[in-house]
Amino acid sequence: MKNYLASLLKYVYKLEGKIAFYPTFYSVIGLAFSFLTYRAESLGFSQYLYENLPQLIINSTDTALNILTTFIAGLISIMVFSFSMVMVLLNQASSNFSPRVLPGLISNKRHQKILGIYNATLLYCIFTLVQIEPNQEKYQLPGFSVLLAIGFMTICLGAFIYFIHSISQEIQVNNIVLNIYKKAKNRLEKLIDSEKNNNQNFPDTEDWNCYKTKTSGYMQDVVLGVFLDFAKENDCKFEIVSIKGNFVFKDEILFKCNKELNEEQLEEVHSFFSFSSSQRIEDNYVLAFKQMTEIAVKSMSPGINDPGTALICINYLTQLFEIRLHKKDQIVLCKEDVGFVKVNAVDFKSLLYSVITPIRTYSKHDIVVVLKLFTLLEQLNHKSKNNSYSKTIKEEAKTLYKDAKEAIKSETDLAKLEDAFLKF
Secondary structure (H helix, E strand, O other): OHHHHHHHHHHHHHHHOOOOHHHHHHHHHHHHHHHHHHHHHHOOHHHHHHHHOHHHOOOOHHHHHHHHHHHHHHHHHHHHHHHHHHHHHHHHHHHHOOHHHHHHHHOOHHHHHHHHHHHHHHHHHHHHHHHOOOOOOHHHOOHHHHHHHHHHHHHHHHHHHHHHHHHHHHOOHHHHHHHHHHHHHHHHHHHHHHHOOOOOOOOOOOOOEEEEOOOOEEEEEEOHHHHHHHHHHOOOOEEEOOOOOOEEOOOOEEEEEOOOOOHHHHHHHHOOEEEEOOOOOOOOOHHHHHHHHHHHHHHOOOOOOOHHHHHHHHHHHHHHHHHHOOOOOEEEEEEOOEEEEEEEOOOHHHHHHHHHHHHHHHHOOOHHHHHHHHHHHHHHHHHOOOHHHHHHHHHHHHHHHHHHHHHOOOHHHHHHHHHHHHOO
């Protein structure tokens, strides 16, 4: 039962991230509301308002038809314009920053909800228009429904103004990088909190039974709570070999177990893993480091040549790395002070190397970017309390110094480079 509920919640969470989720949801609400008002009209609601509050009711068939047809045509125009703006946004973001930031922009719930409001109002107006007959008497007109359509259209105009403001802010690199940073920060903090009460003692897994994947794709998620319960109930221990967020090939070792599992148990364990063709920062914080690195590298390409963007990315990367210093490379999930599941993660050394190396390679000739990278490493070295992490940081600083010294020719810049390296 727990496995079923976890799978269901995981599916709903995945579905919510789709661009069509909120527009579809809101459209169904608009359609249902049109039938609800039709039911209210059949009970004489408009006739009651016509007799008691005639100033609120439209009592002309031609006026009602003209209002609704104008609303429908206007909403279609607004939706086409909004869709065009979104396409321009995605194209510009892909060209100037990185194609990897597109899923984050597409999954913007504010824009999805605005599109849903448009769709809901459009469907409501269409089905309200269908209710009007040319020969209806004044008291038979769905005046209340038309009044609601006017109110919904007013909301749509407000949503359109907000959409223009939001889309203009969304394309700015500061906001793109800030949104990436916030998502990764939240994910990292949750992981660090979950590690506080975990015991690191775990037996050697060298001779354990190895079990391979049945499919290929990005390992998007593992239902660790259910996994831990399964391990305790069956009195066995597991090591998850594949790293969450990495691409896993078919027949690659996925996990190890100290006992041999039967087919039924193996099928259940495999159901704890979720694979996908794409990645999300909410599930994998490492993706945020990759995206910021790609934006920084692309900004330093000859076609764009925007060091300012690279500096912004390095500033946020510095903050993320400072949080990452508090996370362990491996965690052991415990129950009743006994470790049952060992989870491997991207180690700090690999993560730092994957970030510094591309930026160093493409920016070693730019003293401003190089000095900013030294600032990043200096901050981490100052705050690191792990000897292994400190050693890694100093190695990266040494490599950065060596490459920059070969690429930079100005004596003034070389002097600044020497001063930055001496701090290590």
